[in-house]
Amino acid sequence: GVKVWDQPEPNVAIEALAFERDWESIALLYEAKPDISATVCTDPELTQMAVSLALALRETGRTAEGERLLQCLRKILTEQGRGEIRSPYLAFDWLNAVWAQVHAIEGDANRAFSRMNRAVDSGARTPFGHRMSDLPAFDRFRAHPEYARLDAGLKQLMAERPNNGMALAFGAGLAMEGVRFAWTEGDAG
Numbered sequence: 001g002v003k004v005w006d007q008p009e010p011n012v013a014i015e016a017l018a019f020e021r022d023w024e025s026i027a028l029l030y031e032a033k034p035d036i037s038a039t040v041c042t043d044p045e046l047t048q049m050a051v052s053l054a055l056a057l058r059e060t061g062r063t064a065e066g067e068r069l070l071q072c073l074r075k076i077l078t079e080q081g082r083g084e085i086r087s088p089y090l091a092f093d094w095l096n097a098v099w100a101q102v103h104a105i106e107g108d109a110n111r112a113f114s115r116m117n118r119a120v121d122s123g124a125r126t127p128f129g130h131r132m133s134d135l136p137a138f139d140r141f142r143a144h145p146e147y148a149r150l151d152a153g154l155k156q157l158m159a160e161r162p163n164n165g166m167a168l169a170f171g172a173g174l175a176m177e178g179v180r181f182a183w184t185e186g187d188a189g
Contacts, residue, residue: 002029014049019134044090050072070105093122096115099115100113103115113141113147116138117150120157
């Protein structure tokens, strides 16, 4: 539980819990580290953790706290979207994918799918795998026809260039057992 914050990459554990939709555990971890919101609000490399924390807070009835995280996340995304990209985690495709998740959490299907389409069209892969179901913010839109199209697009990207990018393999009980990585290096060309 709380020892997650002592690990070198606690964001990986948060993402594993989000992948499992374990919002209660994420909310408890959030409570155990009161200064985490200040950290994710200033570090562009933690945007996905900010998405997961905000979603967990909203899913556990803490809408105002979740909105505060989304507000600082919007600020980071706006800053990173201007001019030179200052973080390797927020290249054009991933910047759009994170914006898409923010809009999905807000319930704005049109903006969420528009941004996610841009991300997929520019070659984005999720940091956890290769399906739309790897993005819990989009769960409410699973019945939307655009969800299926984007899911097929992500799967096609991974089939065309399976060794390009990063994929993490998660398993049940991950928060208790630790993280198992499956890493592939990108093509040189």
